Amino acid sequence: MSIIELGEVRDGTVPEPSGRRPPAVGRPLRCAAVLLLALIVLAGATPLARRTVIPVPAAPRATAYLSAGGVFVVDPSTPTEDRHLTAYALPAANGDVRRRWQMPLPGAGNSSGFVGARVERGLVLLTEMNTDDGVWETVAFDASTGGQRWRLAGFPSWTADGGLLLNAFGEGSGAVSRVAPDTGLVLWSVPVPTGGYVSYHGDDVVDRFVLFRQNGEVQVHDATSGRLLRSVDTLPGDRSESQQQHVAGELVLLLGADRTRLEAYGLSELDRRWTAELPGLAFAARCGDLLCAFKETGGIAVLDPATGAVRWAATGEQGIGVVRADRLLTSGLDRRQIVRELATGRVVAELGRWDVLPRVRPDDPLIGVRPGSDGRLVVAELDLAAGRSRIIDMLPRGTNNCQASSWDLLCARLDGSTALFRLRP
Incomplete structure (x- = not known):
C-alpha cells in the first residue's frame, strides 16, 4: 500500500484557535488524497486485467499447441473428413494470429492422438502413438512452407552435433536410430530387445544414450555414431x-x-560408485547438482551424488519439482507448492495450491493456475527466488487446459474454442 503524505507537524508554539471558522482551503486536497488512497487499496486487492485476448481459428475438439514458432492446430479426427495441421504466426503486437500454412495430415490409423508439436532447426515435429503396438511415430514438416519431409517410427530427440535420434520403443522390440533431419534418411540403428529400455544423457541435447537390457546388461553408446563405448x-x-x-x-x-x-x-566407465538403502523408493532423478529420491507413499530424500549420503529428507511431498538456482519447488499431496533450499531442505515459502503449467522453454517464467471461487481461472507467477506467488490475472469462466510460453497462455474454453491470452504482468 502506498502512503500519501498530507503534511507534517513541526516543533514550536501552536497558535490559539480563532473564534472564526477558517475557510476550507485544504479540504478538496484532503478529499482527493483519501479517494486516491482508496483506489490504490482496491487496485491491490483485485488484479487489473492487462491482457490481450486473441481468438485462434480452430474447430471444436481441435488440439492446439503453443511453441516458440507460433501456434499449431491439429483438426479433430473424423471417420470421413481429412485432418490438417495449420500453422499460425504469433502477432508481434496486438492483432490477430496470421495463418502461415495448412497441410493435410497422413492417415493416423489407430492413433491415441498427437502429444505435441516442436519447432526446432527449421522443422515442425509432430509425434503420436499407435495404439495397436504402442510405438511412437513422428512426422516432420518444413517450418517455413509446411511441406512434409518424412514420417518415421520413433520419438525425436536432438543430438549435440545437430543430428536427430528416433527412439522407436513399444510393446515388443524396437531400435534407436539416427536420421538426417532434412530427409529422414536412416544413418544407423541400434536394436533394443524386448524388455529393453533407453535413457539419454544431456540437458538440452543428447551426447550419449544408455541401453538397459532385461538381463541386467547396461550399454553406453555414442549418440553421434551409435558406437558402443x-x-x-x-x-x-x-x-x-x-x-x-x-x-x-x-x-x-x-x-x-x-x-x-x-x-x-x-556413466563414463560404468564403475560402481555407491549403494544406498532407501525403503519404499519409487524413483530417483537429478535435481540440479544433487539427486532427488521420491518414495511411493510420498516424501523426498535428497542425496549427495558423489557418495549417496542423504543430505536431507521431508515427508508429504511427491513428484519431481522445478530447480531454479538454489531453490527446489515440489508439490504436496494436496497440490501445495513448496519452495525449499535445495542444499539444506529449509522451507523458504509455501505458495499455496497451484497447478504448474508446462513451459515451452526451460527458462520461461513458472506460471501456476487454479480455479477461483467465482469460476474464473486465477493465474499467478511462482517466483522461487522471492518465495512468493504473484497473481497476474483472472481469466474468464470456462478457461482450461492452458500452455505457457513466456507470458503467452494458450487455453481451451468450454465452448470448444481456443484463445491466446497475452498477459502483461
Missing part, C-alpha cells in the same frame, strides 16, 4: 531380478525390485 553386467548372479533404470547427470541409477536398494554407476 562401455558395457557392464549388473545382475551377474540373478537374471530374474527386475530393475528400474535411469540416467541422472553423470550417474546410471538402478533401483531393485524390492524398492529398497539404489545403486549408482559412473
